[in-house]
Amino acid sequence: MALAPSVVEELRRIVGRESVIDSANDLRIFERDASIEGALPDAVVLASTTAHVAAVIKVAAKHHIPVVPRGAGTGLSGGAVTIRGGIALQVTRMRRVEIDPVAQTALVEPGVVNQELSLVAASHGLFYAPDPSSQKACTIGGNAAENSGGPHCLYYGVTTNHVLGMEVVLADGSIHWVGGDEPDRIGLDLCGVLVGSEGTLCAITKIKVRLLRIPPSVATLLAAFPTIESASHAVSAVIARGIVPAALEMMDHVTVGAVEAHYHAGYPTDAGAVLLVEVDGIAESTQELMGAIRKVLEENEGYALREAQTSAERDLLWAGRKGAIGALGRIKPNYYLHDGVVPRSRLPQILSAVGEIGEHYKLPVANVFHAGDGNLHPNILFDLRDRDVLPQVEGAGEEMLRAVVELGGALSGEHGIGLEKNAFMPWVYSPDDLDAMQRVKNAFDEDGILNPGKIFPDPLRKHVHLAGRTGLAVEAKWW
Amino acid sequence: MVTAPVVEKPSTAEELARRLREAAESGSAVVPVGGGKAAGMGGPPLRCDVELQTTGLDRVLEHSQADMVVSVEAGITLEAIQAELARAGQFLPLDPFNSPGHTIGGLLATGWTGPLRQRFGSARDFLIGIRVALPDGRLASAGGRVVKNVSGYDLMKLHLGGMGSLGVIVAASFKVFPRPLHDVTVEKLNDSIDEAWDAAARALELPLLPAALELFSDGRVLARFFGSTDAVNRMVSELGWIQADLSAWGDHSRSAPESWARIAVPRSELRRVISGLPPGAHWWASPGIGIAHWSFDGGSEDVRGARAAAEAAHGSLVLMAARPDVTATLGAWGTPPATLELMTRIKRAFDPAGILNPGRFVV
Numbered sequence: 001m002a003l004a005p006s007v008v009e010e011l012r013r014i015v016g017r018e019s020v021i022d023s024a025n026d027l028r029i030f031e032r033d034a035s036i037e038g039a040l041p042d043a044v045v046l047a048s049t050t051a052h053v054a055a056v057i058k059v060a061a062k063h064h065i066p067v068v069p070r071g072a073g074t075g076l077s078g079g080a081v082t083i084r085g086g087i088a089l090q091v092t093r094m095r096r097v098e099i100d101p102v103a104q105t106a107l108v109e110p111g112v113v114n115q116e117l118s119l120v121a122a123s124h125g126l127f128y129a130p131d132p133s134s135q136k137a138c139t140i141g142g143n144a145a146e147n148s149g150g151p152h153c154l155y156y157g158v159t160t161n162h163v164l165g166m167e168v169v170l171a172d173g174s175i176h177w178v179g180g181d182e183p184d185r186i187g188l189d190l191c192g193v194l195v196g197s198e199g200t201l202c203a204i205t206k207i208k209v210r211l212l213r214i215p216p217s218v219a220t221l222l223a224a225f226p227t228i229e230s231a232s233h234a235v236s237a238v239i240a241r242g243i244v245p246a247a248l249e250m251m252d253h254v255t256v257g258a259v260e261a262h263y264h265a266g267y268p269t270d271a272g273a274v275l276l277v278e279v280d281g282i283a284e285s286t287q288e289l290m291g292a293i294r295k296v297l298e299e300n301e302g303y304a305l306r307e308a309q310t311s312a313e314r315d316l317l318w319a320g321r322k323g324a325i326g327a328l329g330r331i332k333p334n335y336y337l338h339d340g341v342v343p344r345s346r347l348p349q350i351l352s353a354v355g356e357i358g359e360h361y362k363l364p365v366a367n368v369f370h371a372g373d374g375n376l377h378p379n380i381l382f383d384l385r386d387r388d389v390l391p392q393v394e395g396a397g398e399e400m401l402r403a404v405v406e407l408g409g410a411l412s413g414e415h416g417i418g419l420e421k422n423a424f425m426p427w428v429y430s431p432d433d434l435d436a437m438q439r440v441k442n443a444f445d446e447d448g449i450l451n452p453g454k455i456f457p458d459p460l461r462k463h464v465h466l467a468g469r470t471g472l473a474v475e476a477k478w479w
Numbered sequence: 480m481v482t483a484p485v486v487e488k489p490s491t492a493e494e495l496a497r498r499l500r501e502a503a504e505s506g507s508a509v510v511p512v513g514g515g516k517a518a519g520m521g522g523p524p525l526r527c528d529v530e531l532q533t534t535g536l537d538r539v540l541e542h543s544q545a546d547m548v549v550s551v552e553a554g555i556t557l558e559a560i561q562a563e564l565a566r567a568g569q570f571l572p573l574d575p576f577n578s579p580g581h582t583i584g585g586l587l588a589t590g591w592t593g594p595l596r597q598r599f600g601s602a603r604d605f606l607i608g609i610r611v612a613l614p615d616g617r618l619a620s621a622g623g624r625v626v627k628n629v630s631g632y633d634l635m636k637l638h639l640g641g642m643g644s645l646g647v648i649v650a651a652s653f654k655v656f657p658r659p660l661h662d663v664t665v666e667k668l669n670d671s672i673d674e675a676w677d678a679a680a681r682a683l684e685l686p687l688l689p690a691a692l693e694l695f696s697d698g699r700v701l702a703r704f705f706g707s708t709d710a711v712n713r714m715v716s717e718l719g720w721i722q723a724d725l726s727a728w729g730d731h732s733r734s735a736p737e738s739w740a741r742i743a744v745p746r747s748e749l750r751r752v753i754s755g756l757p758p759g760a761h762w763w764a765s766p767g768i769g770i771a772h773w774s775f776d777g778g779s780e781d782v783r784g785a786r787a788a789a790e791a792a793h794g795s796l797v798l799m800a801a802r803p804d805v806t807a808t809l810g811a812w813g814t815p816p817a818t819l820e821l822m823t824r825i826k827r828a829f830d831p832a833g834i835l836n837p838g839r840f841v842v
Contacts (some may be wrong), residue, residue: 058714103747116811147629158627161604176818180744182794183601183769184590184640187816187841188825192603192636196629216686235547242568242657282686310592314830345545373627374546413627421630428630432558436611437632444821455631 003042003087006082007063011045011087014055015118016022019046030088033073033080034134034395035420036336041068041088048093049204050167050175057203060087060449069203070452071110071139074132075411076337078419079146079198082451091141103181104211105164110141110204117209125210127323129156132414133322141204147196149414151321152278152371156212158414160195165204168194171445173464181208193440198416201444215280218246219290220314222269223297224304228252228355228367232347234300235371238277239342239344241296243289244291246370249276252351254331255324255366255379262327265320268381275302275371276321323370325379331364332381338395341383341413345373353403354378361396375413376404402427417455425457483528484510484527492552492610492618492649498649500616501812502529503611503834510836511615511643513554513585516577519800520589521642522811525838533584536649539563543625548607548624552654552667553584569655574691574728576772577735584648588639593732594691599656602639606654609635611645614830618649619753626654637825642840645829659690659705664727665711665720676750678720679766687714693731696762701727702705720723734763736774740782743770744794755788757781766842772799786813812841 003011003022011020018081019067021027021044032038038156042065045054053069060067073080082088094109097117101124108117114135118127131150132138138148149158156162165179175313179191194202225231231250238248251259252273260267267274275297279289293303308314321326328335351367358365358380369377379394382389405427412421425434438456441448453461485507489495502509507528512518514534536552537559540809543549544567551560557571560577564570574593575581582590587609592601599605608622611634621634638648670676675698682689682702701723704711715722744752746769753764753771760781764771775782782805786796790813798811816822819841826833826842 079539103745147633149629153627157600157604158629160633161600176821178818180741180793181769182748182792183596184743184797184814185740185816186795186797187640187819188645188822189603189636189639190821192819193633194631201632239547240545242660244657280705282710282713284713285687285707288707288709291684315825341627343543343546343548343625345543370627375627403607406786408624410623410625411626411630413625413630416629417631422838423629429620431618432613432617434631435617436613436621436634436829438633440632440637440825443824443828447613 003277005067007065008043010059010071011043011191014059015047015052017046030070033055033075035076035078035081035418037078037081037419039081039083041082041084042083044088044090046090047095050169053089053091053203053205054085054169054175056089056171057171058167061172061447064447065448066452067203069141069145069199071142072113072137074088074134074138075142075146075418076339077417077421078414079416079451079454081419083419092139093338094205095345099211101126105181105203105208106211107206107208108140110139112140112311114140114143115137120142120163121211121462122214125214126212128209129212130159133325140207140209144195144204145199146205149370149375151370154248154370155244155246160192163191163195163207164210164319165191166194166204167204168204170202171447171450179208183426198418200441200454201450207344217283217286218278218280218314219286220308220317221277221290221293222317223267223275223302223304225273225275226301228271228351229348229359230301231275232351232371234275234297234302235347237296239372240348241292242455243279243292245293245372246280246287247276247278249321250274250367250369250371251321251324252367254364255328255368258319258327258330258366259324261330263316263320263323266306272413277315280329280370282416294340301353315458321368328379328381333382334382334384336380336382336397337401338376338378338380338397339412339415340376340401342374342376342404342407343411346409347371350376350403350407354400357396357399357403361392363392363396370413373413419454420459422455425455484530486530486532487533489530492536492612495531495533495536495647496618497613497648498531499612499614499629503614503679503832506834508834508837511580511647514556514580514831516581517585517589517591520798520811521839523803523806523838524836526832531647533582533647533649540650542567544569546655547653547655548626549650550608550624550650552650552790553648554582554785557581557583557586564655568658570658571642571653571655572605573602574732577730577751584652587639587648587651588641588643594693594703594728594765597765598688598690599691604634605654606635606639606651607654609648610650611638611647612649612832613646614773614832619646622652624652643836644826644840644842661708661711662703662705662725663715664703664723664725665715665718666702666723666727667700667720669700672696674698675700675764682718683767685714685717690760691728691766692767694764694766696760701731703728734772737804738801739772739774740785741770741772741797742785742794743791743800744789744792745769748792748794750790752788754795756785777802777805778810782809790814815841
């Protein structure tokens with residue numbers, strides 16, 4: 001439903017005529033993020049300042065129009081999709097960065113690209129640890145809204161562990177600072193609950209993040225395994241030995257084939273799976289740790305171990321990993337990238353379940369994921385031009401998630417719930433658990449104008465195919 | 480006026496939730512109590528009709544060695560958890576002061592930390608799941624039992640350090656850590672406090688950061704290094720401090736002055752703020768974190784000045800335990816946060832009748 005001309009006019013008065021988009025053609029650009037489902041916004045507002053964001057939300061609140069904050073649109077769970085129409089509040093023009101090298105912090109606006117922050121910080125010998133694979137494009141604002149992860153979160157922790165404070169705009173247009181530089185602030189940890197709230201509680205307009213010193217020594221090792229099972233056992237064995245590497249990534253045979261064809265990084269294409277292991281720190285410890293890791297990998301059928309000898313070689317290995325999803329385009333033009341987490345020791349079971357589900361649906365599946373965390377990323381590959389393929393793809397994905405939950409896992413490790421998984425929330429949370437979350441939502445956004453239709457099961461969009469089939473309602477069985 | 484409360488000690492989460500609901504329905508004020516180690520923290524309870532003890536909930540629910548995850552009930556002591564984890568060569572990096580005897584629920588509700596925060600962060604960084612009894616008798620969980628999880632709101636954050644004002648924590652899950660390959664403690668005795676601060680600053684510039692670093696008002700600096708043998712040995716030799724016994728940390732964790740305060744400021748401000756404490760003050764500080772604990776002499780005048788200095792540095796001074804008249808005069812928490820109204824909205828959403836720990840916290 002188009003916005004009333006008077007509302008569009010109000011928005012134009014805030015940000016300027018050129019910064020409100022409402023022509024049908026231009027709106028199409030903002031229909032999607034990197035997930036499957038899309039929906040057109042009624043208007044896109046390009047905000048440049050906190051004052052813009054606050055004023056736009058005030059207008060939206062006055063007219064009960066949904067507002068969906070949007071960064072680079074690289075999200076994988078539909079967080080930035082305007083499923084109820086309304087205003088897409090684009091913050092990519094807000095991209096100032098201030099580094100405080102003494103305090104080792106950065107104050108950034110939400111449109112700052114993740115990798116840009118680390119590039120700027122590098123001149124001070126610092127870096128920003130969370131490194132989603134989309135880091136060349138994704139924004140810190142989006143990262144904070146989704147509590148994003150990345151390969152190096154195994155050792156360093158995810159976004160919430162690095163956000164010290166935020167300036168946020170609430171559903172009534174009021175501006176607040178939550179969190180801050182000092183430890184143990186007085187009162188409830190509002191910053192902690194707003195990080196990862198997927199744009200449903202606030203719009204984020206500034207983020208204060210912790211920076212870390214770039215470690216003086218890094219060692220990166222690639223190891224091949226005959227099967228995905230043997231690689232999974234090796235992962236558990238490394239961790240069980242008391243070693244927490246900076247990153248511990250797995251790619252299966254399908255992925256390695258695509259990556260090698262694209263990047264020529266020297267990935268062993270005969271392998272059933274490869275592990276990419278990185279340790280960092282001071283030279284003495286990286287050497288000792290890498291020595292211990294090599295031993296564990298070899299004891300667990302690892303072969304063709306290859307350590308990057310130069311930083312160029314290391315970059316190439318990582319380019320293969322971080323570009324893996326794109327490389328899969330060599331196999332099929334479309335993919336559905338899933339995200340679930342299992343207890344690490346369940347990796348062999350979940351990977352074999354994922355394989356069986358793929359076979360059942362006759363869809364190729366490529367696995368490339370954060371093995372050290374048990375954070376799975378099955379990619380279901382398909383061609384959207386194939387008739388009726390999408391329900392098959394969704395069905396397969398849903399079954400995979402179901403298997404994750406049945407192994408004691410979580411619906412998402414780093415992509416968020418958004419539109420993609422809100423119908424599955426009752427698989428892991430009881431009605432009482434969801435009620436507690438709903439109370440927080442109501443406390444912040446009583447009228448529900450901020451990113452409606454996300455996180456909570458949406459009565460307007462019911463589509464759990466499996467519900468009832470396996471006798472669900474797992475009611476927090478992990479207690 | 481506080482009269483002797485009814486003491487309840489439920490032995491299951493469900494029973495605890497029921498007791499809480501019954502109390503709420505009759506309008507009784509409930510004070511949750513774990514090990515009682517932080518009883519002096521916070522404002523004096525306005526009312527206490529029911530003392531709800533969690534120590535009947537003291538089981539390890541599950542310890543998955545391979546996944547390095549432990550789930551426990553809230554009333555278990557930290558020592559009991561560490562004993563369980565130690566059997567697998569693992570540990571939970573919590574080493575609060577006024578030990579032993581803390582329950583895990585109490586530690587989460589108060590947010591107390593110790594020196595190992597330097598390396599591992601606070602429970603905020605390794606708490607992965609929580610279960611809480613709410614005043615309406617519901618049991619609500621958040622998080623899970625995996626180490627990475629962004630499914631829904633992170634409600635763990637609201638209960639951590641929330642002083643039991645929104646609900647009573649009944650269980651929690653943690654990511655745990657392998658015992659370090661090498662664990663070495665060194666110390667330096669300094670002639671002046673300035674020399675001690677400089678020594679601590681040097682330790683914080685090492686390429687391998689200390690796992691813990693504490694500075695004492697008598698000029699002593701104590702550092703602990705975790706890691707591979709070669710790496711730790713290099714750091715120790717670069718510093719040139721003298722080897723100390725590991726038991727120094729156990730002794731330190733027993734610190735529990737009669738009257739004490741926690742000063743928390745941006746770490747770059749800590750030295751300046753602590754230097755403003757009265758001459759001869761007895762304190763210890765974690766320079767890499769931005770926290771110091773100060774054992775003050777009973778009265779309130781000095782504390783008022785120190786709090787003003789901490790707040791001027793965008794920090795806080797919280798009373799950990801103090802004479803009732805001092806707490807009454809100064810307030811336990813200091814200037815309320817600017818976002819108090821938002822916090823109050825959340826409080827009302829969970830505890831509309833205000834029966835949980837009334838008067839104790841800022842909401």
